[in-house]
Amino acid sequence: MTDEVNEIVLSKQDLREVTAFAALCAEGVLAVFEADQPGDSRPRYAIDAAWAFARGGERGKALRDTAAGALKAARATESAAAREAAWAAMSAAGSAYLHPLAKATQVKHILGAAAYAAHATELAAKEREMGDRHLERLAGHATPAAVDVLRRYPAAPDGGGRVGELIRVLDAALRARSASPGATSALGPG
Structure with missing residues (x-):
C-alpha cells in the first residue's frame, strides 16, 4: 500500500499572497533582531526579497540565498528573541516555495513567519501574553x-x-473566519 499525497493547485498569485502575509509578519519583528545584531542585514535582505516576489518578482536564487542568509543570522545570535525574528525572516523568504502537496506540514510555510514573529515578541517582552496578542494582530x-x-491544506x-x-492557534482561527471578503480575525480585532 502506498501513501498517496494529493497535489494542491497553486498559482503564482497564490504564492505571492502567502509570501506577502509572511513578509508583513516578519517585518514587524525585524527590529528585535537588529537591536541585537545591528550590523547584520541578512534577515532584512530576506524580507526584502520576499516583498520583491510578492510584488511581482520571480522566485529564484535571491529568495533561496536570502532565506539561507537569515538562517545563518539566526544561528549567529545568542538571543532567543533575535533568533526567532531571524527565523521569521527566513520563513518569509521561504514561503514562496510552498509545496503543492496536501500535507499538514506545509502549513508552516504559510504561517511560520507569523508564529516565529509572535514568539520573538513574547521572548523580547518576557511575557507569553504578548506573543498571543501579537498573533491576534497578525491574524487581522x-x-x-x-x-x-x-484552507486547501490539512490543519497544522x-x-x-x-x-x-502558535501555528495551530493561528491556523484554527483563520480557518474559522467567514469566507466573506474583509472578514475580521476569529482571534480578535485586527
Whole structure:
C-alpha cells in the first residue's frame, strides 16, 4: 500500500499572497533582531526579497540565498528573541516555495513567519501574553486570498513546541473566519 499525497493547485498569485502575509509578519519583528545584531542585514535582505516576489518578482536564487542568509543570522545570535525574528525572516523568504502537496506540514510555510514573529515578541517582552496578542494582530492582516490558500491544506500538525502551538492557534482561527471578503480575525480585532 502506498501513501498517496494529493497535489494542491497553486498559482503564482497564490504564492505571492502567502509570501506577502509572511513578509508583513516578519517585518514587524525585524527590529528585535537588529537591536541585537545591528550590523547584520541578512534577515532584512530576506524580507526584502520576499516583498520583491510578492510584488511581482520571480522566485529564484535571491529568495533561496536570502532565506539561507537569515538562517545563518539566526544561528549567529545568542538571543532567543533575535533568533526567532531571524527565523521569521527566513520563513518569509521561504514561503514562496510552498509545496503543492496536501500535507499538514506545509502549513508552516504559510504561517511560520507569523508564529516565529509572535514568539520573538513574547521572548523580547518576557511575557507569553504578548506573543498571543501579537498573533491576534497578525491574524487581522491575513487576506482572504491567503486564507483561501491555507484552507486547501490539512490543519497544522501537532508538535513543534511553542512555535507549533502558535501555528495551530493561528491556523484554527483563520480557518474559522467567514469566507466573506474583509472578514475580521476569529482571534480578535485586527
